[in-house]
Amino acid sequence: MDSGIKVAVIGCGAAFEHLYLKPLQRAIRQNWIQVVALIDSNELRQEKAQDMFAGASVGADSGAILSNANVGLTIIASPPPLHLEHA
Secondary structure, eight states, X not given: OOOSEEEEEEOOSHHIIIIIHHHHHHHHHXXXXXXXXXXXXXXXXXXXXXXXXXXXXXXXXXXXXXXXXXOSEEEEOSOGGGHXXXX
16 A cells, blocks of 8 residues: 555554554555554564554664654554653
8 A cells, every 4th residue: 555644653552452453444444544663562562463554564663663664643552651752
């Protein structure tokens, strides 16, 4: 898919799965967005998220991933104490 806003998600745990997953999938179907980066420190969550958004870059180092992804929107879905650092 080459259309829509390029989106990065920081934090692929419970908030991502329960609050953001379905809206993101709906927006992808409408060609509004494409998820290009999935960032989480937990490898199992990274793999699970990548299964949902094939083609997205995955890893724990947000700086390295975001610098190569040309992101237009970042969703910070990490635990609240980490929001300032991730922003």
